[in-house]
Amino acid sequence: MPRHAQLATALLFAAASATSLSAQSARRPFRIEEATIAQIHAAFKAKTLTCRALTKAYLDRIEALDKRGPAINAIILVNPDALAVADSLDKRYATGGPTGPLHCVPMIVKDNFETVGMQTTGGSLALEGWKPLQDATMVRQIKHAGAIVLAKSNLAEWAFTPYETVSSILPGYTHNPYALDRVTAGSSGGTAAAVAASFGAVGLGTDTGNSIRGPSAHQALVGIRSTMGLTSRAGVIPLNASSDVAGPMARTVADAVAVFDVVVGSDPADSVTAPADAKRSASYAAFLVRGALKGARIGILRQAYERPTLDPEVQRVFERAVADLQAQGAVIVEARVDSLDAIQRRQQGGCNRFKADLERYFVARGSNAPVKTIDEVLRSRKFHPTVEQRLRDAAQSTEMPEASAGCQSRERVRSALRDAVLQMMDSLKIDAAIYPTWSNPPRLIGDLNTPHGDNSQLFSPSTGFPAITMPMGYTRDNRLPAGVSFLGRPWSEARLIQLVYDYEQATKHRRAPVLQAR
Template identity: 50%
Template sequence: MKNSVLPLLISLLLLVNAVKAQSFKPKQLREATVDQLHQAMQSGKLTAEQLVQLYLDRIEAYDKQGPFLNTIIMGNPKALTEARRLDSLYKATGKFVGPLHGIPVIVKDNYNTFDMPTTNGTLAMKKSIPPADAFVVQRIRAAGAIIIAKSNLAEFATSGNVSVSSILPGYSRNPYDTKRTTAGSSGGTAAAVAADFGTIGLGTDTGSSIRGPSSHQSLVGFRPTLGLVSRSGIAPLAMTNDTGGPICRTVEDAVRVLDVIAGYDKADSVTRRSEGKIPQSYRQFLDKDGLKGARIGVFRQLCTAKNSDPQVYALFNKALDELRAAGAIVVDSVRVPELDTINKSFDTIPQLRRDFNLYLANLGPNAPHKSLTSIIKSRQFHPSIEKTLLDSDKDTLAPEAHKGWGKNLALRERLRQLLLRAMDSTGVDVLVYPSFSYPPRLIGDLNTPSGTNNNALSPPTGFPAFSVPMGFTYDNLPAGLQFFGRPFSEPTLVKLCYAYEQATHHRIPPASTPVLPKKKRKVAI
């Protein structure tokens, strides 16, 4: 009798454990945060393998089918294998390997990955597999994150308006209205994160490309202080401005990513500026009461009734009331009278040829192309960027050899000093303005105003700027509120952005990518 009962009991126990491990339902995945997913793993309701599969199911259902968001260049064929490895380690030790253990991440396809192609959105680089990960990718892998997919971008990261490349046919589409743009160049990452194709995302920002897509997809986007996050192993556009950063659904998740990726990298000398300026963890500044007594400067030069969509303008003024209601002192307004003059005075000096040729040289002997000239000759790029590539390649002078280089550096420094003086004289902690003064444009519309405010302050100064959701216009078109701070003031920005997010909870997931029905999977006994 005992012999006949024992196998049955073992089978029942295995069944109970299997059901317990599979009790994390697809609806719980919707908008799930890193902390919620880790709690589910620790309680035995979820494994990293199951989590990856849930996201893969959503990618399969919605990226090239259904709303056809067209955000993914390539899924990681080893994502499930890596998830199983992490599950085995957790089972053996009872500990996570790091703060992003088992968390699937969407990586913009201009970050080098040693085990997957890094295309920079161009067909010419379709078979380019770098010899090593980008520094930031090394950091997130060491923290336990799983790259689930590489995402679409504006080819060569050249556009803040759209995410269209030659590596994918067609544009990436906004999940809130698939007729509209995701913005660029990190629009693929943003749309994928908004649609729950992964938990967190990595983007890059030269002029707009973290904060713009985040604003258009009701997400949180951090453009950190130039020098806080390494750019080594990221395909460059203009190294005077380029930086990487997180694109996430919540401030807390973006902070978790920032904790992992911030820091000195000997391969990127600009990161030396960050030494001694990084706290033990930015998470200590997640204070839901952080707006109480904070002084918020309104930068109306970037949002007036005349140069804004009326609904965005109204939403911005409502956001100011929300800041006041949360205890902030709103200083309306702060001005830099020379701003327009300075921004119109910069000389256009291409950096792509020099910077990208250096990037290609670091790809080693197996790189499909050795120069920008070679890529141009291949004709394997989107027609929309042909003039940019030709103009960049034609200018053989080193950027620093241009007579306008010194003038540009002086203008940058002048703008830094004017902004600091304006903030100091009014005693404000940050400046705020809409990330865009207009809603997302229809795909293909390059004539009506884009309304971007992203390139006016942060890129030319190198100062940090974070975008957070501030609600919706025209029923379902997202808008973002931007917080601009002093150099290495990320702790202040984290505190204020988190407090605003917690006071308003403006983010709503897109209706085009609803919860999938739970797949019936056989339980092996």
């Protein structure tokens, strides 16, 4: 055969093979397990996936695995309009392309975010059936970017506890998809379990002392608690307005950052965000680059986690994480806030803001508010027994936070801690401080006696500084996830994102839980 004929034959064969592979790709169903936003959008662009097909696949997975099969029990309700929204997004895509950076990204939203047309309960039967008149700011932002609120997720009732996810609105506990007899931590455990189990692409949670970072660590996720004031809490049922932060929970750093880029910024409905537009980066996604750990100075903050009950397996996993950082060129130093004990001893009196913050929140909802007071909730008896004492303690509060000597003392302590942590970081010239997000593996469901290991309550919430948790490995025969937290200076999210992305790409610790439908 002449050479030109051979070449023509080869080209025809290659073209036929490419057509065959393209056809196979078109026929092959899109795999939603562990799917990233980039993969979803690439499939849309290739016309191998529609928004409706994607949304239906997630809904089918929830149906098969949340109340049946392994029965994760993470979802309070699915959005009855999800497929209709998907259809509208498909129509808009066909005529004008993607509607925004989160086009048709199915999202799991913690059930303390207000959602128009969908019940919002804070996990409490006292709010059953309440449909707010507006979306929380963060929900409005993700919708505007093209996302679909696919489902509302379970939470520790009123976001009270960091230890487990149980509420009165949804019978039973939410289960850790990596080990169904283990807790998810709290309070955003429903979002964490749902995202880890691929019930949605990404999720929204809230964090007062732990509630994004702890559940993310327990489920091998990335969780971002931003600098106080960089993201809005408007339309989120409050727990403590001086510490509440809302943000993304995702399976990858890139996906968490994709949501983060959408939700940062000033919001007139939340005065604490006034500086946000001046402080935010133009694009946090621009910091998803390799090599950031080379030469970075990382401080080990032992005060955050070293205690007699530190689990030796968690310690070993953390030591491997430190070694991995060093292998990427990071300089590891010891970090210590020498004045920490003295600062904490300055606290005089208690400060329980929950009653004041919650009742102000409901007053602002006017006639649409489902309840008005803590006393009304108590009289209703519509709550889980585990939260009754917390509700009664809150009801006893008679002072407004602004007039409370205990709350004023707490703010002075926080100010002193901010100064001390910044001084430590500056003196050591560190980019971030690190510590295990929890010092112990996820506990057995129902166990409130063995050590919990929560390391999240002090440094980030009390200073208002940002912290990102990352998967760092597994304990207990390589089954139970463990997380490492990166704490930064205020408004340093861009630098933290550089560091955690480089660590993620170097280690690739995230893996899917093994779940089977019956």
